[in-house]
Ligand SMILES: NC(=O)C1=CN([C@@H]2O[C@H](COP(=O)(O)OP(=O)(O)OC[C@H]3O[C@@H](n4cnc5c(N)ncnc54)[C@H](O)[C@@H]3O)[C@@H](O)[C@H]2O)[C@H](O)CC1
């Protein structure tokens with residue numbers, strides 16, 4: 035059982051292909067199932083302190099994992115009972131079922147136990163749960179002290195992240211992803227139904243284009259560093275200057291060496307912020323590492339003209355956020371040479387790109403490919419994508435749902451992007467990671483100013 039940071043995420047079809055490749059390379063379904071079931075048994079035993087476990091088994095290989103886990107737990111002398119929705123149907127599950135010598139109760143009238151180990155369905159779900167199965171899981175999960183799900187809470191769609199009623203009402207305490215994570219482990223509503231997620235590694239090779247975000251490697255200043263080598267961020271101010279100031283504080287506190295606000299009133303905020311008039315020549319300064327436009331920009335003609343000038347000048351890396359996203363033609367970005375990071379929330383994303391096919395992960399990658407940019411799709415889990423890669427950030431915190439936190443994120447990303455030679459995708463990822471870390475440091479019911487200030491301790495620990 036291992037932590038999920040940096041781990042690949044595979045759709046159900048990709049998982050089947052990876053499993054097939056492992057089998058072609060000399061493994062077998064039975065061997066993989068044995069490893070999965072024993073891993074589930076070991077994790078369960080470690081967690082439940084001797085309490086009786088009821089394992090509910092379905093007809094496919096998820097059920098097979100359950101029979102292996104039951105046999106392993108019983109072999110260790112752990113109190114365990116088994117209930118099933120019907121007989122096993124795959125060869126591997128039939129063999130696993132044959133290894134279990136104890137009785138098997140019918141799922142619909144099984145007696146509850148303090149621990150429910152859910153092995154009914156995993157990635158093979160083909161339709162929503164029948165009402166009597168959802169009702170049985172609701173009854174058994176409510177009567178249990180703890181629910182553990184094998185691979186996914188049964189009834190979850192691995193790819194779309196739809197979750198069954200029983201698990202939305204009674205989320206698992208622990209979900210043990212088998213072989214690899216699936217999109218549902220990271221996307222809501224399913225992610226909330228999974229509880230804590232750990233991986234049981236089955237030794238299967240997996241593509242890593244889509245992963246859970248890992249702790250970033252952040253640049254540290256050295257003896258030769260000065261403010262420009264740390265990265266200079268230019269921020270275009272507009273109608274609501276407070277938003278641009280929040281972004282400026284965030285940029286400074288998350289590592290930028292120099293932050294200048296262009297076109298504001300010339301006042302307000304920490305003295306470390308430099309105030310400059312808006313002049314296109316000043317924004318062409320080659321010492322600037324990244325320009326941020328959008329927080330508090332307004333949506334009038336002047337705002338539109340400033341955005342257009344920056345996109346067409348193509349002299350610097352850009353972060354485009356907030357109001358600027360409402361003035362943007364994403365297809366115009368394809369002509370640019372310098373990287374662009376867009377930071378839409380779901381509504382802004384929809385206005386820019388409509389609803390591309392697939393899960394949120396697919397949509398973010400499709401949009402990034404279409405515009406030739408990096409997309410940071412903000413939400414309860416935040417997705418960072420370019421045309422080829424997707425990183426999913428699970429560490430955010432619901433207290434981030436307050437005004438100004440998006441401005442703070444945009445400034446944080448701009449600071450990472452401004453660092454000379456920063457890889458743009460890694461910079462966007464690092465910005466999201468630092469922002470989430472700052473949210474945990476800021477505690478509960480913080481305001482955006484607190485969050486921006488918490489970036490200093492967040493950056494100090496990274
Ligand atoms: N990926 C791996 O390396 C390994 C995964 N393992 C486990 O296998 C399952 C996936 O197994 P599969 O047999 O494909 O599917 P399921 O067990 O999830 O269920 C398929 C089974 O259920 C029927 N079915 C589907 N939906 C419903 C429904 N709504 N109601 C009733 N019945 C339904 C379907 O017809 C099939 O009969 C994976 O999650 C892991 O747990 C192995 O351990 C090997 C390694």
Ligand SMILES: [K+]
Pocket residue numbers: 096152153154155156183184185186187188
């Ligand atoms: K399950």
